[in-house]
Amino acid sequence: MATIAVAGKGGTGKTTICALAVRYLVNKGETPVLCVDADPNSNLGQTLGLEVGITVGSAREQGFSGNRELPSGMTKDDFVQYKVQEALAESEGFDLLTMGRPEGAGCYCFANNIIRRYMDELADDYRHVVMDNEAGLEHLSRRTTRKTDVLLVVSDAGIRGVGAARNVIDLAAEMELDVGEVLFVLNRAGEEARAALMPEIEKLELPLAAVLPDDPGLFELEVAGRSLLELDDDAPSVDAATPLFDKIFAT
Ligand SMILES: Nc1ncnc2c1ncn2[C@@H]1O[C@H](COP(=O)(O)OP(=O)(O)OP(=O)(O)O)[C@@H](O)[C@H]1O
Numbered sequence: 001m002a003t004i005a006v007a008g009k010g011g012t013g014k015t016t017i018c019a020l021a022v023r024y025l026v027n028k029g030e031t032p033v034l035c036v037d038a039d040p041n042s043n044l045g046q047t048l049g050l051e052v053g054i055t056v057g058s059a060r061e062q063g064f065s066g067n068r069e070l071p072s073g074m075t076k077d078d079f080v081q082y083k084v085q086e087a088l089a090e091s092e093g094f095d096l097l098t099m100g101r102p103e104g105a106g107c108y109c110f111a112n113n114i115i116r117r118y119m120d121e122l123a124d125d126y127r128h129v130v131m132d133n134e135a136g137l138e139h140l141s142r143r144t145t146r147k148t149d150v151l152l153v154v155s156d157a158g159i160r161g162v163g164a165a166r167n168v169i170d171l172a173a174e175m176e177l178d179v180g181e182v183l184f185v186l187n188r189a190g191e192e193a194r195a196a197l198m199p200e201i202e203k204l205e206l207p208l209a210a211v212l213p214d215d216p217g218l219f220e221l222e223v224a225g226r227s228l229l230e231l232d233d234d235a236p237s238v239d240a241a242t243p244l245f246d247k248i249f250a251t
């Protein structure tokens with residue numbers, strides 16, 4: 001059982017790498033997988049070919065805005081659990097929970113605590129958990145109390161992205177996130193870019209675990225709004241990501 005999460009600057013490939021992880025696990029029969037989309041501008045569902053209707057955020061609003069009658073006999077606790085269950089989109093080998101809008105101005109901490117507790121319980125029913133995030137790290141500490149076994153910090157093939165990855169790793173350490181291992185993934189980089197960035201990666205002591213090439217086939221699926229689960233085994237991105245996932249999900 002492994003819980004993995006991604007972090008990194010905007011647009012570097014976090015959602016893509018989550019989808020590749022889900023594809024890997026489903027194809028290996030390492031199921032069921034719980035996917036959590038913790039990005040308020042959620043798009044993991046689309047990347048996995050799922051329609052997302054209700055989000056946990058909308059459930060929270062309905063349950064705790066105070067001007068809504070609870071169904072008779074239901075406590076707020078029951079109601080949130082029911083709504084979270086409703087927000088769970090089911091697919092072949094994996095389910096997706098979309099968090100939706102984050103806690104706004106009036107942070108209903110009570111509701112968030114319930115959601116957090118319930119998320120932890122929910123995760124126990126799955127073999128692996130894959131969590132997509134927005135660029136920030138806040139919710140990694142707030143959304144779940146469970147340990148993240150592997151935090152994948154993603155960068156695109158640029159010197160600024162690599163520097164941002166270092167900052168994310170330092171921030172995770174400062175926040176004392178419960179993370180087993182931090183791994184650095186360089187995304188959309190060919191041989192040349194990798195060679196050019198290597199001195200910086202070494203200087204910043206980034207734990208480089210994989211280099212994923214720019215994959216035109218992957219981008220085509222994305223543009224067409226199709227699921228990345230359709231990628232072939234010999235797609236360059238899949239091929240390059242496989243040893244990384246073998247390592248993470250072994251045992
Ligand atoms: N290895 C790759 N090859 C080709 N295209 C890629 C690759 N990785 C990511 N992309 C494309 O780059 C874009 C950004 O990727 P993605 O949405 O995964 O980034 P993100 O870090 O999740 O972004 P955000 O911070 O906005 O959530 C997408 O259009 C995606 O299809």
Ligand SMILES: [Mg+2]
Pocket residue numbers: 014015016039132133
């Ligand atoms: Mg994303």
